[in-house]
């Protein structure tokens with residue numbers, strides 16, 4: 001137990017409201033991990049490159065309309081279609097830094113009024129993150145950041161509800177970073193959190209599944 005054969009990469013997820021800085025910080029984290037000689041890859045959901053991802057992308061840019069339950073299941077399917085690849089990458093020792101995951105799925109869909117337990121159900125059995133870092137920003141501050149890009153969910157009132165839902169989802173693997181801190185400070189905090197997590201996974205922490 002805890003031997004070399006159980007060593008694996010870590011599943012690190014970044015979550016937060018739109019415009020909280022997740023994409024910048026996840027990119028920097030991967031670069032920093034690589035600089036420290038850890039193998040790491042940047043992933044994101046939705047993964048718009050697959051055919052399911054293209055349906056999601058078209059919905060988000062208001063080019064198509066879908067029932068709320070249907071789009072929820074497509075977001076989930078988009079994670080399921082990547083599950084086995086994620087598992088094999090992790091087992092081969094690669095740390096995955098993932099920009100949004102199941103928590104976005106639940107927080108955004110339940111902000112439309114869907115039942116939270118119904119929203120969680122299709123995520124059961126996906127790989128559980130070893131660390132979830134929540135970049136915490138007041139919705140008003142996020143809205144001020146260069147304006148929203150005009151995608152479907154980028155509206156203040158909606159983002160406020162999403163923020164409340166994220167609070168309900170917070171669990172023991174979550175760490176919170178103040179997303180209004182200077183970028184360099186966020187980067188450093190995130191790197192330290194991730195390095196701790198990478199270490200425990202190298203030491204053989206077993207992979208687990210949602211919702212745990």
Ligand code: TMP
Nearest residue numbers: 018045046075100101104105108109153
């Ligand atoms: P992105 O801007 O990070 O590419 O995400 C696109 C939008 O999709 C963002 O507003 C969050 C939302 N979203 C969901 O509603 N459900 C999900 O499962 C995911 C991953 C994102």
